[in-house]
Amino acid sequence: METVKRMEVPIEIRALKTANVYDLSDNILFDTGMSENSFNIIKNNMNVKQIDKIIISHLHIDHIGGAASFNKNYNIPIYISSDDYDYIKGFVSSESNYFDSYLAMMETNGVPDNILSQIMSSHPMIKFSDYYKNLELNKIDFNIDNFEIVNVPGHSPGSIALYSKQDKSLLSGDHLLGKITPNISVYSSDHDYLGLYLNSLEKIKNLDVHTVFPGHGEPFKNYRERINEIQVHHKKRIEKILNVLDSYKTVYQIASEIEWSKSRHMETMNPMEQNFAIMETMAHIIYMKNHNIIIGDEIKGLKRYITN
Numbered sequence: 001m002e003t004v005k006r007m008e009v010p011i012e013i014r015a016l017k018t019a020n021v022y023d024l025s026d027n028i029l030f031d032t033g034m035s036e037n038s039f040n041i042i043k044n045n046m047n048v049k050q051i052d053k054i055i056i057s058h059l060h061i062d063h064i065g066g067a068a069s070f071n072k073n074y075n076i077p078i079y080i081s082s083d084d085y086d087y088i089k090g091f092v093s094s095e096s097n098y099f100d101s102y103l104a105m106m107e108t109n110g111v112p113d114n115i116l117s118q119i120m121s122s123h124p125m126i127k128f129s130d131y132y133k134n135l136e137l138n139k140i141d142f143n144i145d146n147f148e149i150v151n152v153p154g155h156s157p158g159s160i161a162l163y164s165k166q167d168k169s170l171l172s173g174d175h176l177l178g179k180i181t182p183n184i185s186v187y188s189s190d191h192d193y194l195g196l197y198l199n200s201l202e203k204i205k206n207l208d209v210h211t212v213f214p215g216h217g218e219p220f221k222n223y224r225e226r227i228n229e230i231q232v233h234h235k236k237r238i239e240k241i242l243n244v245l246d247s248y249k250t251v252y253q254i255a256s257e258i259e260w261s262k263s264r265h266m267e268t269m270n271p272m273e274q275n276f277a278i279m280e281t282m283a284h285i286i287y288m289k290n291h292n293i294i295i296g297d298e299i300k301g302l303k304r305y306i307t308n
């Protein structure tokens with residue numbers, strides 16, 4: 001029997017409040033919370049000296065943010081999938097290119113300048129760029145006893161989950177969450193991240209899972225039911241987008257017109273939430289275009305879409 005110990009640490013993201021950190025067989029830490037604060041809580045609740053590796057489910061700051069302190073204070077190496085590794089290294093080595101292409105992508109998708117400047121200052125990669133620059137990372141190049149590393153790209157370029165066949169448990173990172181629908185964003189405009197994500201959901205559907213240990217919230221057991229709910233959620237969002245595409249519209253217009261979860265509209269959101277809503281819409285639009293559900297054109301540098 002594999003031991004999986006869950007620790008819930010507070011994080012500095014109001015909508016989520018906490019993230020999970022897992023201690024596997026006392027020598028591997030899976031995820032690290034968000035900050036020095038998470039590091040201190042973890043350190044006080046386990047025997048850090050026994051940890052010989054840190055494995056990160058995906059590159060988001062609320063999972064990787066506590067890692068640097070373990071590396072600095074205890075010399076524990078940090079491992080991440082090669083796709084997330086490459087993404088972080090690409091970003092760090094050419095930050096200005098990254099932001100130029102991000103800005104260009106937002107502008108061609110119709111985001112007004114005043115909104116864009118507000119969004120930029122709350123963008124997580126900008127906010128934490130110094131942290132990512134100083135982070136010492138390694139690509140995962142080993143197997144873990146009793147756990148299979150499952151590649152589940154979509155929520156990030158190289159998200160991973162850990163699966164124990166013996167215990168029928170899945171440490172899902174943010175690929176599968178019990179109460180929240182994982183956010184799907186766009187990391188580069190030439191990839192279909194929603195398509196990747198939905199493929200990764202199909203991929204894990206056939207695993208024999210008794211308990212899911214997610215990246216946020218309580219462990220849960222209704223595995224396939226939860227996968228179905230998330231698939232239905234994306235189908236419904238596609239329907240909502242189609243319902244407003246009676247004429248050519250930009251991604252920004254679509255994101256402003258559709259109703260978001262908890263019956264919210266984009267104008268009531270803070271800049272960070274607006275960024276998520278625009279990116280999530282863009283990910284759906286790329287997927288819908290790939291599947292010939294919509295068609296698009298580009299006029300005077302503005303991309304617009306309509307039902308096919």
Ligand SMILES: [Zn+2]
Nearest residue numbers: 058060155174
């Ligand atoms: Zn995440």
